[in-house]
Amino acid sequence: MTTPDADAEAVLATNQAFYDAIEACDLDAMTALWEQSGRVSCVHPGWTILRGWEVVVESWERILHGPGQNQFILTNTSVTVAGDLAWVVLDENLVAGGRASTIASTNIFTRAGDGWLMVVHHGSPVMSR
Amino acid sequence: MTTPDADAEAVLATNQAFYDAIEACDLDAMTALWEQSGRVSCVHPGWTILRGWEVVVESWERILHGPGQNQFILTNTSVTVAGDLAWVVLDENLVAGGRASTIASTNIFTRAGDGWLMVVHHGSPVMSR
Numbered sequence: 001m002t003t004p005d006a007d008a009e010a011v012l013a014t015n016q017a018f019y020d021a022i023e024a025c026d027l028d029a030m031t032a033l034w035e036q037s038g039r040v041s042c043v044h045p046g047w048t049i050l051r052g053w054e055v056v057v058e059s060w061e062r063i064l065h066g067p068g069q070n071q072f073i074l075t076n077t078s079v080t081v082a083g084d085l086a087w088v089v090l091d092e093n094l095v096a097g098g099r100a101s102t103i104a105s106t107n108i109f110t111r112a113g114d115g116w117l118m119v120v121h122h123g124s125p126v127m128s129r
Numbered sequence: 130m131t132t133p134d135a136d137a138e139a140v141l142a143t144n145q146a147f148y149d150a151i152e153a154c155d156l157d158a159m160t161a162l163w164e165q166s167g168r169v170s171c172v173h174p175g176w177t178i179l180r181g182w183e184v185v186v187e188s189w190e191r192i193l194h195g196p197g198q199n200q201f202i203l204t205n206t207s208v209t210v211a212g213d214l215a216w217v218v219l220d221e222n223l224v225a226g227g228r229a230s231t232i233a234s235t236n237i238f239t240r241a242g243d244g245w246l247m248v249v250h251h252g253s254p255v256m257s258r
Contacts, residue, residue, distance in 0.1 A: 039209045041218045041235070046256035049218055049233045051207065078180065080168045080248075085214040087237060087249060089170045089178055104178045106170070106235055106251040108216060119209075120216060122235040124253030127175035 008079045011086040011109050014116045015079070018107065019072045019092070025064045031057060035110060035117040043122040045103050071095045084111040092123065102126040137208045140215040140238050143245045144208070147236065148201045148221070154193045160186060164239060164246040172251040174232050200224045213240040221252065231255040 014033055021029035034040060036053040043049050044063070050056050077090040085108065092103040108120035143162055150158035163169060165182040172178050173192070179185050206219040214237065221232040237249035 039207075041207075043233045043235070043253060046254065047233070048231070048255050049205065049220065051205075051218070076178070076180075078168075078170075082214050082239065083212045085211050089180070089249070091178065102177070104172045104176070104251070104253075106172070106237075106249060108235075108237070110211065120218070120235060122233070122251050122253065124172060124233075124251065125175065126177045 004081060007081045007086065007111075011079050011081060011088060011116050012077070014109055014118065015077070015088045015090075015107055016074075018118060018121070019074060022064065022070050023072065025069070027057075027061055027064045030060050030064060033118055035112065035119050037119075040119050041122075042120070043124065045123045045125045068096060085109070086111075086116065091126075133210060136210045136215070136240075140208050140210060140217060140245050141206070143238055143247065144206070144217045144219075144236055145203075147247060147250070148203060151193065151199050152201065154198070156186075156190055156193045159189050159193060162247055164241065164248050166248075169248050170251075171249070172253070174252045174254045197225060214238070215240075215245065220255075 017033050038052045040053050040056055041049055041051050042056040050059055073093040075091045075093060079088045088107045090105050092105050094101050094103055103123045104126050105123045109116040110119050146162050167181045169182050169185055170178055170180050171185040179188050202222040204220045204222060208217045217236045219234050221234050223230050223232055232252045233255050234252045238245040239248050
């Protein structure tokens, strides 16, 4: 039995691991933190919706094995745990190719054994403030 | 006790009511289908994240009472129900001011009594296909 605080901390740790995997271009780490099922979806900023693990992992393979390098400063992170699901809302302040931008992100996680797995990532470019 | 299929149908009906409220510029209908709490968030396409009901409803007031008129053709809608939470992923094919565009959208709902309330809306412009 876990406490609500422990759940929130575990979700936030998985959320952080997601951004660490992108920064490290580590496809194995990225793969390990997703639920590998047909119900997952992923929206990269400006992209159409990718549905199902096979399509989602292909996109991460292209991104993580591509020439780009991303660094994130994560701000305004909030987490909500509701039973066996949780969602995190945050700003990804992204430095890529010498340019800075902000991505608004919603990430959904599902409880899996002792931990949590990502089921939805939705990132979108912030074009005005 | 509801069946999984009945839950999915009820979530999809609430999701449809969300788009109907936008098309009808009906702030009362929009207000009725959100959870009015601090944990809700809303990302309009290209906007920064709006957090908490007071901020979210202010944005809907501006949008629904503004000069714009939106019409949606919703496609590729998928729904996942997991206990007392559910999420819907879909393409909003939007006709506004004579121009067509696609918005990738993730909507999260929470069970509330016999129905469902929206807790997260995240829409983002699709810039490539």
